[in-house]
Amino acid sequence: MRKLKDRLPNDRPKVLITGINGFVGSHLTDLLAAEGYQISGMALTRDLSNLSRIESPFSILYGDIRDSKVVEKVLNEVKPDYIYHLAGSSFVPDAESDPKIVYDINVLGTLNLLEAARSTHLNAKILIVGSGEVYGHVPEAALPVNEDYPLKPTSPYGVTKACADLLAYQYATAYQMNVIRVRSFNHIGPRQSEQFVCSSFAKQIVEIEKGLRKPVLHVGNLETRRDFTDVRDVIRAYRVILEKSKGGEAYNVGSNRAWRIGDLMAMLIGESTVKEIKLQEQQIRIRPNDIQVMLCNASKLEKEMGWKPEIPIRQTLRDLLSYWREITPG
Numbered sequence: 621m622r623k624l625k626d627r628l629p630n631d632r633p634k635v636l637i638t639g640i641n642g643f644v645g646s647h648l649t650d651l652l653a654a655e656g657y658q659i660s661g662m663a664l665t666r667d668l669s670n671l672s673r674i675e676s677p678f679s680i681l682y683g684d685i686r687d688s689k690v691v692e693k694v695l696n697e698v699k700p701d702y703i704y705h706l707a708g709s710s711f712v713p714d715a716e717s718d719p720k721i722v723y724d725i726n727v728l729g730t731l732n733l734l735e736a737a738r739s740t741h742l743n744a745k746i747l748i749v750g751s752g753e754v755y756g757h758v759p760e761a762a763l764p765v766n767e768d769y770p771l772k773p774t775s776p777y778g779v780t781k782a783c784a785d786l787l788a789y790q791y792a793t794a795y796q797m798n799v800i801r802v803r804s805f806n807h808i809g810p811r812q813s814e815q816f817v818c819s820s821f822a823k824q825i826v827e828i829e830k831g832l833r834k835p836v837l838h839v840g841n842l843e844t845r846r847d848f849t850d851v852r853d854v855i856r857a858y859r860v861i862l863e864k865s866k867g868g869e870a871y872n873v874g875s876n877r878a879w880r881i882g883d884l885m886a887m888l889i890g891e892s893t894v895k896e897i898k899l900q901e902q903q904i905r906i907r908p909n910d911i912q913v914m915l916c917n918a919s920k921l922e923k924e925m926g927w928k929p930e931i932p933i934r935q936t937l938r939d940l941l942s943y944w945r946e947i948t949p950g
Contacts, residue, residue: 629768634658636744638685638699638868639707640678643812644749646670648704648855653678662691662707670811670813686728692736702862703746708784709777710751711901719776725781726785734791734799747862752805752847752874752914755779756792764847764879764917765871774909785870792868800865802858805874805916809936810943811849818848821885822940823948825892830950835897837889840905842882847874847916850931860877860925873927874916888939 635652638842639645640661649838653676660679668680681697683690685707707724707729730748737746753801756772758765771782785801792799819838857873865871889897922928 623645632658633701633720634660634698635702635704636660636662636694636698636728637704637706638662638866639705640680641665641668641670642706643670643809644807644855645704645706646674646704646811647809647851648858649674649678651855651859655772658675660694660700662694664707682901685732686724688715688732688736691729691732692740695736695740695742699742700744703733703737703744704858705730705746705748705860708749709780718918720936721778721892722777723780728778730784730787734787734797738791738795738797740805741800743885745790745800745862745867747858748784748799749858750785750800750801750803751778751781752803752872752916753783753911754785754803755914757911758914760913764876764911764915765872766870766917767920774911789868789870791920796867798865798867800861801833801870802861803870803872804854805847805849805914806871807851807854807873808851810939812851812940817881818884818888818937819944821888823944824950825888825894825897827899828950829893829945830948832948832950835894836878837897838884838900838902839884840902840907841880842885843912844880844910845880845913845915847876847878847914848933848936849873849875849929850933851938853931856930857921857925857927861921862928864925871925872916872918873921874918875933876916876918878913878915879933884933884937887934888941889900891934891938891941 635657637645641663653674681694709725754773755765756774773779773782788801790797791797808818814820816824822886828835
């Protein structure tokens, strides 16, 4: 284990976050560290830039979620009360270009975690983070989609998340483990990779502002509509779900509103210091068999846990631009 900071005496629950140094993992660490939880994280890479501002003590163990022996060792060492399983491949085109590695990470990695928890008799509550992609192409009449809709994924990524979802349910019911599933729809905010659409727009716009590129924005399909939630609202949902729900349950996490991608792009341009920006469509940014509309029904989460999104989409987009302005040289 590499200790980033000395652990302080603490009677707060022990938390393990897989994928702690990722986009969502770093925001979850922000939240839990500020509230005094004892945090350990599992990470594959040593890129800790997303965690650099956290002053509270936490520890990191390096290892591959695909290695069952490593996962078991981590659980035996940390002995967490709560596990947030965020480690995974989350970029849909990656699954289409190299399905095997995404299956290994998202399915085998989840199996390794659940089996290690079972075999070590770990009495922890475990949150398995899934995706709205598990529902696939949902007819308009069934939108917004709720948790009772059958899992019909149409992308390799969606299939891996559906497999992980079903594994979580099987371990919860067969072994009476406290495993809970969340099906998160699109989330955005500071620190998100430029691979994702709004972050890509924001990065390009900032580069245009700083004179690093011509005033041309490369875009894909602007007509698709997605249910976007600020990542800081999403991690609040994860915390309340894991602490208050029971094993076997599944919850959608989303905003109950589908935004047209082109409208979000226009909002970002509207927040820019450069107003005259041309658009250029790139075929590489257009996904085959793309889902036209993804719209979440998160009423179960609101009714049972009292959670609902609090951060307006315009504030999220402003914060995303601010993030790229801060880290982009020039």
